[in-house]
Amino acid sequence: MKRFSSLFLVSLLSGAVTLGSYKLLFDENGYFSKNSIVTQASNSYERNVGLSAEAVDFIEAADKTIHTVVHVKNVSRKSISNPILEYFYGYRGDQLQEQVGTGSGVIISEDGYIVTNNHVIKDASEIEITLNNKKSYPAKLIGTDSKMDIALLKITTDEKLPYTTFANSDEVKVGEWVLAVGNPYNLTSTVTAGIISAKARNLDTSGIQSFIQTDAAVNPGNSGGALVNTRGELIGINTMISSPTGSYTGYSFAIPSNNARKIIEDLMEFGNVQRGVLGVEGGELNAMASKELGVPETQGFYINKVQKKSGAEKAGLQKGDIIIKLDNQKVASFADLSGYINTKRPNDKVDVTFIREGKNKVLPVILSKNEFFNTEFKGIELENITAAEKTRFHLDGGVKIKSITNENLKQYEEELRGNIILSIDNVKIKDIESASKILNNKAENQSVQMEMINKRGEIIRIIF
Template sequence: MKKIGLTLITAFVGGAMALGVYKVIENKYSDNLSFEDKQKVYFTSNPSTPVSSTGDLDFTQAAAAATPAVVYIRTTYTNKGSGGQDQLEQMFGDMFGQRVRPQGPQMASGSGVIISPDGYIVTNNHVVEKADKITVATNDHRTFSAKVIGTDPSTDLALIKVSANNLPIVKLGNSDDAKVGEWVLAVGNPFNLTSTVTAGIISAKGRNIGIIGSENSDDDNPFGRTRNQSTPKLNKAIESFIQTDAAINPGNSGGALVNTRGELIGINAAIASHTGSYEGYGFAIPVNLAKKVLNDIKKFGTVKRGFVGVTFTELNPDVAQKLDVTTTNGLYVNDLVPGGGAEQAGLRKGDIIVKVEGQPVYESSDLQERVGRLQPGDKINVTVLRDGKDKDFAVTLKGDAVAPSNRIAASKSAEELFNKLGASFHALTPAEKNRLHVNAGVLVTQVREGGLFDAAEIPEGVVITSINKLPISSIEDIDKAIVKPIQGNIIIAGIYPDGSHFSSAFPAQ
């Protein structure tokens, strides 16, 4: 008995020591972990109760796991008119029975998903773009001001943050494992109805519907956002949506698509509708693509995206006949980017991309989504059909110097003033400080349309060294400095890429 007791005491002490060391390591290194690794730490410390399978069609546990981490997002934005035409509409609209656009600040709403206990939230870019003020309401009725950490219009994703800790989060799942026909839940805030859960199945995967970057003003276009604002036209959109018949309506944008285990597999983004309301199908951004985008935004302030370096045409029977090729599946290579990864690997015009990483390619989304998860410098295995035979190539992805910049904007709290700057930042490394001969500074990694940086033509690549005469070395320093205006102005000083110095002043209100 004494031996058993001693063994139990030894096991208890050893376990306590291991847990203590684990907690020290967790606190020390958590800031450098990816969102996925941080979640592994969280769920190791906070094991969740196993939830039901699809077999018994009981969604209660999945809903209970996801709902606390889905937030309601309310945005305020300035109604920026288009000059004289808007003034004439305002003057004469009522006289002729025309609808007059409302003047003053406008409101919009959407959803978001908490993915880190320290306040990081994923939502759609179109939910927060051009927002002057962003307010987040949690499921337990707490409200926070949020700031935009960064956006990626190419995938319609945005990362925002609130100042809070110990928030409930949704466990990140694996969208590659999601199967057509699998039951899923859509969680969000449609029509301002908070914490709404709807159920359906996955209807299809890899959908490319041409919604990202299109204005969708044409009545014949059935694909619309779950909102009424239009989105600027973009190049290089990445679409590989999960299609579901779970009801998604205006206000669901940025909400969660979860499986029956309560795991996040997609971020709801769009609906197929002629009316703007649900008509049968919704679309969500796969979480495996979102993971890469969000980790890049948190780490670099922008997305590091690699490119294969080809232009192509999706094949179908009609296209294949016009191009005089025998296969009707794959991507026909129209041209190669000079010096790009595909050219250097040996691909040629007229090749047909039939596989990527061993998986068949039927449409552009099969290639784009896979590449969208990778960084410049990563290799991807591509199989092409050439002269009737399959040939394999290892393509090293290249960065794109002319990739479209991701440009937002709003006032009074630190978060509002931060959003008003309309930029994203990355702290300088010691080596960068030595090269620039500065003791402090943050690099501007993204300038968003409509913000103060955009108006003052402060470009990406600039180093901000001080705000309101306070040295800046981190985003936290920015938060502290911008709430201390000098004579009602925010004074920003920094260094242009050519080494010249500048100082600009903006009204704080």
């Protein structure tokens, strides 16, 4: 009986401890209750931050995209001479050497239009497209834009093809999850994930000046492939990596989909790219530039010169104005400005918000046509070369000397006028924009070295 009483007492105490512990920890005001101090502290933040990729579902986006990304094979043939035969027998003995390059492309319509990089298919004699289902087709080149590194291809097939829809790349946010899909090292349908690391990245290339930067792994062969959001919508065309080894080392770059889409539509509708020009020259502001110019703003595009007869001049923009917005897009750098203008065509209207004498103003500007865009430096007026001149001299870029107003050079005007400048200070010139970018950084007393081709097709070099 005494033993039974002892057991009963132990059981009673155990039950009391259990009930008390439950009340203390889990009851309405317990330590782990919804009303506890710990939970309230965690809810004091406005929103939870999820750092794990496991919370994001990439499966649907990957499945949609891999069927729309293709393998692009570029076959080019070049004539190679035999120097031994040429030296001993005077016989050139040219032979055709076949070179094969590969890359990626993205199907953008069910009837077989494909977008890729221009450098993927450059100098191609034949282009072959292999779909994700292993079927191969010859491709026709519809058009290219070497400046923005975009090419449009077309294949013919009886079946309707899966295709990727375009997203608005202006709405992409830094930190947003993305997928890069392509064919690196001939490994078909490779998917990598990352985030948007930066927008409107300027890498000082001769053409593209507004990239999307991502840390999704991109390697040789990915060029021309798709950068998509988690819904599988196209936000960019993977184009290049920045690496000392030639392989991925942490980040890569893509042409924004808005820029690519505009080029594609131009090539389909007009057969060439219609470029709109704002008609201003200058540079982006930073702490050093603002101090030199004596302006308080450290972001925006400072207008140093307004082109004559341009939309900017007609609208009333002036030297010293600081552009801070184009339509609803903020302009903090030159890449912001050029990236947005590259999505527009001649005669498009853009509302320009700028600062003048400390006050914000807005002016509507009708964009000019790029062919009429010119610049002047040291009394030398320059203009873009025509398509006929590119064909005649086998050029892919350059600017032409339109007129000479410099008194010291007047005696050479007949010899210089019409010459095509190929490089300035050993930097290759694609067009007026790239020439202006170099010349705007030159002081009047600085010398400039130019390589040019004259009207007889001879290469000459002069120093101004």
